[in-house]
Amino acid sequence: MNRLITAATLLALSGAWTAANAENESGFYVGGGVGQFNVQIDDIDDTDEAIERLDDDDTSWKAFVGYRFNPYLSLEAAYIDFGGPSDSIDASGSSGDYKVEASGFAPYVIGTLPLGPVELFAKVGYYFYDVDLSVDLDDLGGDVFRSSSSEEDLLYGAGVGMTFFEHLHARLEYEKIDSDVLDDADAIWLSGAWRF
Numbered sequence: 001m002n003r004l005i006t007a008a009t010l011l012a013l014s015g016a017w018t019a020a021n022a023e024n025e026s027g028f029y030v031g032g033g034v035g036q037f038n039v040q041i042d043d044i045d046d047t048d049e050a051i052e053r054l055d056d057d058d059t060s061w062k063a064f065v066g067y068r069f070n071p072y073l074s075l076e077a078a079y080i081d082f083g084g085p086s087d088s089i090d091a092s093g094s095s096g097d098y099k100v101e102a103s104g105f106a107p108y109v110i111g112t113l114p115l116g117p118v119e120l121f122a123k124v125g126y127y128f129y130d131v132d133l134s135v136d137l138d139d140l141g142g143d144v145f146r147s148s149s150s151e152e153d154l155l156y157g158a159g160v161g162m163t164f165f166e167h168l169h170a171r172l173e174y175e176k177i178d179s180d181v182l183d184d185a186d187a188i189w190l191s192g193a194w195r196f
Contacts, residue, residue, distance in 0.1 A: 024167060024195045025071045031169070032063045033191025037082040039100050040184035041133070056100075058083035060187055066110070068195070071119075074110040079103075080127070082187065096137040102182070104129025106155050119161045121171070127155040131181055154178040159189075169193045 037060040060083045066076035086099035108125035128150075135145040159173025170192050177185040 024068075026068045027196050028065070028067050029169065029193045029195040030065045031191055031193025033061065033171075033189045035060045035062075035187045035189035035191075037085065037102075037187045038185065039082075039085050039102075039182050041100065041182060056085040056087045058085040060189075062189070062191070064191075064193070066108075066193075071114050072112050074112065076108040076110055076123070076125075078106050078108065078125075080106055080129070082185075096135065098133070098135045100182070101132045102129050102185075108155075112161075117162055119163075119171075120158075121161060121173075122156075122158045123173075123175075124154070124156045127151075127153050127177055129153075149181065151179065151181055153180075163195065167195045169195050 036057050038057040040055040060081060062078050062080040064076050064078035066074050068074045081103040082101075084099050084101040086097060104127055106125045106127045106129075108123045110121055110123040112119050112121040129152075130148065130150050133145070133147045155175060155177050157173050157175030159171050161169055161171030163169045171189075173189045173191070175187045175189060179185055
């Protein structure tokens with residue numbers, strides 16, 4: 001008897017979820033997210049090999065808007081601020097600190113595989129961003145290296161999402177920047193979007 005009640009309850013919940021989400025299989029959405037950005041930079045030539053590697057992370061945020069053509073394909077545009085990872089350094093007898101800042105705009109194509117209430121997705125885009133790197137060494141009286149540049153790099157990732165209350169979509173995702181300036185850069189995001 002308990003198994004029959006449990007099966008009936010699961011069937012009813014599944015039907016309610018399907019009916020609720022059938023209403024917004026396509027349309028606009030808007031959202032934001034917070035995450036952790038990890039960056040590693042190897043061989044900073046302009047510091048005369050005093051600094052061979054920088055590796056740190058920082059809190060990042062993004063805001064995005066998108067359009068779902070159907071449950072499987074979306075286009076999205078995001079403004080992404082990867083924060084400013086910074087840390088103290090002690091290299092080749094010198095001490096000081098460094099900071100890396102990256103922010104910019106990214107258009108994406110997102111492919112989604114709906115699996116009941118859960119959605120798996122993969123995304124690919126292109127990141128147009130500004131990156132600023134500064135290195136200060138105490139022994140040399142402050143700034144020894146400062147770099148600012150505008151870059152364009154491939155951005156890709158994957159994750160899992162779920163929709164609640166018909167319109168609130170939450171997702172957890174991993175994202176990587178394929179960059180020549182940032183040797184190893186990736187982020188983990190927790191984001192939410194309102195599907196209209």
